[in-house]
Amino acid sequence: MDHAALGALKAPDLDAFEAIAAAAYERLPEDFRALCKGLVIRVEDFPTDEVLQEMGAETDFDLLGLFQGTGMPFQSVQHSGAMPNMIWLYRRPILDYWAEHDETLGDVVTHVLVHEIGHHFGLSDADMEAIEKRAE
Known part of the structure; x- marks a missing residue:
């Protein structure tokens, strides 16, 4: 890549x-995605101050992502009016x-997507590594 092209490179914006x-x-295995039917993925530059405090983060860059919701195996009829499962990806910490x-x-x-979903379901690191390999 020439010097001028390098100078034009920018970090991806939120969109x-x-x-x-x-x-x-979409590259994640279908059986893994099925665990989070209706999952909504949101991107923000940083977590909110409330999330940082709740998670015990020391800086704005400590959290790369967050899962909020109730996974399919743990849902019941009482969850019918609940908010959808959400993954928050924090752009600036991920870029850093x-x-x-x-x-x-x-x-x-x-990696962040798999781990946010996987930890919520109690998957081991080995399970999540296998899922990541299947996504490649």
Whole structure:
């Protein structure tokens, strides 16, 4: 890549980041996505102060993502009026992580998605690693 092209590179904005997240989610195995029927993926630059405090984060960059909701195995008839399951991806902390590691941005986003969903369902790190490999 020439010097002029490097100077024109920019970090993805919120809309572009949402497209990256949607593509990463679609690459996840269908059986894994089925765990979160109706999942909504939201992208924000940073977590709210309330979320940071609730999660015990020390800085705005400590959280890459967050799962909020009730997974399919734990839902019941009483959940019929509940809010949809949501994954929050925090663009600036993810970009900061990406800049410091030798991974593609898509791989980082996939990793965050899998872990936010997987930890909610009690999956082991080995289970989540296998799911990530299936998404490649």
